Amino acid sequence: MDVKPPFKKTYYYRPNYLLPAIFSRNTIDGVYKNLEIRDDDTFLVTYAKSGTAWTNEMLKAILHVDDLEYLESVEFYKKLATLEFGPADHPDLVEENVFCPKSFIEDFIKDTPSPRVLSTHVLPEYMPTQFFQKKPKTVFVSRNPKDAVVSLYHWHHSIPFLSPCPWELLCEEYIKGNSICGAVWDFYKKWSKYKQEAWMLWLTFEDMKADPKQAIRKIADFISRPLTEEQLDAVVHSTSFQVMKERNERAVNPEFFFPNGHNSGESGKDGETKPKVQWQRKGQVGGWKNTFTVAQSEAFDKVYKEQMKGYEDVMYQF
């Protein structure tokens, strides 16, 4: 019997592995699984709301350092292309006529010249077949799971492909392992197996915040695109929170996501007025303390500690 997911616009892709409806099962099992990986591809692996867009723009800025205007001109969805996205074929999305008629990856394969940045949120076993054969350079970014779920809560309330839900419910389900990229501990445990591989660079959101220049230097050296001091400063500037925020507000072709005026702040069918999507919301470390109650925090810590036993090298201390 199918288990009912805890939130609208989500589904169990496999038992105990919840995904947002916008991550199409057909895409993951089909065109994504069969993706042909190129030698100069760079993958970016993150759990939801853990600095994907930020790191993605760092990678693109490094690759286009001689023409940073590129970040301004590239179409919005191509900048953010997360490979599992679309088409919006899940009944909850069809019912609300939510955007995204095609899978991102089809356009991505067709339109994106090398070197490509490929962004993904799935567990290792659902990566393209060629991934573990070719072992492309892969940047992994981890984020404090409490900050990530608070960010996710705001995301549920602003992005049309998710449904608003009370914080208490979202937090309770997160502690049970029900969240839109699956249980947060599964994600880190499974990916940590590759942390020491030469093809993987493991970064944290917190270190990136503390010293963005150093993070960019590491990424640039890792993808064999070392930068001069001047270039590093330019990339730091163009990927800073404020500059990214302003750029995304001027984004090219945001209608790709929001053809129905979903980003206008108008009421959606669920009756709630969704605020304008904020790709850059706060961008801070430790903000979870303003949202978690003490009881919620303790409940999370208990499960997290049990689950992360033996994985202390990728575990957060709160």
Ligand code: A3P
């Ligand atoms: P908050 O909601 O805590 O502010 P993702 O891109 O994986 O969805 O992650 C989103 C989180 O990254 C959001 O966190 C967002 O504000 C933050 N973020 C995006 N761009 C950033 C930047 N340039 N600097 C710092 N944080 C950034």
